Amino acid sequence: VAYRRIVLRRRPEGMPVPEDFEVVEDAVPTPDDGQVVVRHSHLGLAPAARIRMSADVEGYLPPLALGETVYGAAVGVVVDSRHPDLAVGDDVVSINGGWQTHDLTDGRNLRPVDLSVAPAPTWLGALGVSGLTAYVGLTDIARLEAGQQVVVSAAAGAVGSMVVQFARALDCRVVGVAGGPDKCRHVTQTVGADAAVDYRGGDLAGQLARACPEGVDVYFDNVGGAVRDAVWPLMNQYGRVVVCGQIAEYNRRTQEGSGPDWYPLLTKSLTVRGFLASRFQHRYDDFLRDASAWLRADRVVPTEFVVDGFERTPDAFIAMLAGRTLGKTVVAI
Numbered sequence: 518v519a520y521r522r523i524v525l526r527r528r529p530e531g532m533p534v535p536e537d538f539e540v541v542e543d544a545v546p547t548p549d550d551g552q553v554v555v556r557h558s559h560l561g562l563a564p565a566a567r568i569r570m571s572a573d574v575e576g577y578l579p580p581l582a583l584g585e586t587v588y589g590a591a592v593g594v595v596v597d598s599r600h601p602d603l604a605v606g607d608d609v610v611s612i613n614g615g616w617q618t619h620d621l622t623d624g625r626n627l628r629p630v631d632l633s634v635a636p637a638p639t640w641l642g643a644l645g646v647s648g649l650t651a652y653v654g655l656t657d658i659a660r661l662e663a664g665q666q667v668v669v670s671a672a673a674g675a676v677g678s679m680v681v682q683f684a685r686a687l688d689c690r691v692v693g694v695a696g697g698p699d700k701c702r703h704v705t706q707t708v709g710a711d712a713a714v715d716y717r718g719g720d721l722a723g724q725l726a727r728a729c730p731e732g733v734d735v736y737f738d739n740v741g742g743a744v745r746d747a748v749w750p751l752m753n754q755y756g757r758v759v760v761c762g763q764i765a766e767y768n769r770r771t772q773e774g775s776g777p778d779w780y781p782l783l784t785k786s787l788t789v790r791g792f793l794a795s796r797f798q799h800r801y802d803d804f805l806r807d808a809s810a811w812l813r814a815d816r817v818v819p820t821e822f823v824v825d826g827f828e829r830t831p832d833a834f835i836a837m838l839a840g841r842t843l844g845k846t847v848v849a850i
């Protein structure tokens with residue numbers, strides 16, 4: 518069996534193109550003492566990989582080197598083990614398995630998954646990093662309470678579609694912001710938001726004001742930029758802005774925009790707080806308990822978008838960044 522990995526061939530200028538990536542083939546690695554080899558079945562694509570493709574954009578992880586395997590989560594099965602706690606046949610999810618068919622690892626990046634609870638793609642989406650991010654953002658960061666008014670951007674995406682559903686499960690009213698009428702229909706009809714706003718549809722401020730007659734207690738910001746600036750004047754007293762992502766900035770050559778006026782921070786006693794889900798691993802068990810109960814009760818539906826074929830990973834990644842996918846974008850190898 519060949520070992521294939523997708524490496525960064527050159528740094529993208531703005532939106533990545535397929536030529537920025539290259540498939541490299543090798544022999545399947547063998548483990549040393551304390552290591553395992555995981556054969557991946559599914560890759561989870563995330564905008565964070567785009568941040569790491571730029572040399573000069575400040576991120577929370579170092580930039581990828583040219584020739585390095587692209588960063589990303591994966592589900593797979595242990596196929597070779599010299600690790601005391603991991604056996605051949607164990608199903609696992611890895612936060613940084615990478616865009617590759619196999620991962621040689623000391624196991625610290627692995628968690629067990631139960632594929633009888635949910636299929637592999639769901640362990641990358643609703644029950645994976647995307648779900649954990651939505652959960653931590655709403656609970657630990659926003660301190661969401663029942664009956665509150667929530668707005669979330671990139672609402673049809675991996676994190677956003679979980680924010681909509683978790684906030685509804687926590688008895689809040691939710692407005693999703695997404696690009697285009699089809700996505701907005703998806704956000705209300707399939708994901709279950711109370712209303713949707715099309716940020717490409719013009720008069721964003723007016724659309725938002727009509728969708729949020731009682732203002733906004735929590736804005737879950739996945740995009741930054743113009744959408745954030747349009748939600749800002751609608752924030753209620755003691756409102757919270759959860760800074761989860763700034764995807765509007767990731768493909769830019771330079772950081773732009775000074776952001777919204779700070780005065781309402783004072784007059785409305787607002788809280789603006791960023792977070793990295795990776796620093797909330799201590800909440801994983803609580804998240805898994807609540808999210809799997811919501812899934813079992815059909816209060817939350819998984820929203821993974823599965824693309825077949827390892828070679829299609831770069832195309833699927835570009836489609837995800839450009840907003841042409843729905844929910845969590847997953848590649849089945």
Ligand SMILES: NC(=O)c1ccc[n+]([C@@H]2O[C@H](COP(=O)([O-])OP(=O)(O)OC[C@H]3O[C@@H](n4cnc5c(N)ncnc54)[C@H](OP(=O)(O)O)[C@@H]3O)[C@@H](O)[C@H]2O)c1
Nearest residue numbers: 671674675676695696739740761762763764765793794840
């Ligand atoms: N803090 C953390 O620990 C953490 C963890 C995971 C993810 N994140 C962040 O959360 C955000 C969502 O990630 P995800 O994995 O769920 O990706 P995603 O939402 O599935 O995909 C990205 C979506 O962003 C939207 N988008 C792209 N460019 C935009 C722009 N210029 N303005 C507005 N929307 C734009 C597109 O939707 P439309 O078609 O609607 O434009 C696209 O579908 C990202 O910013 C990501 O970096 C943060």
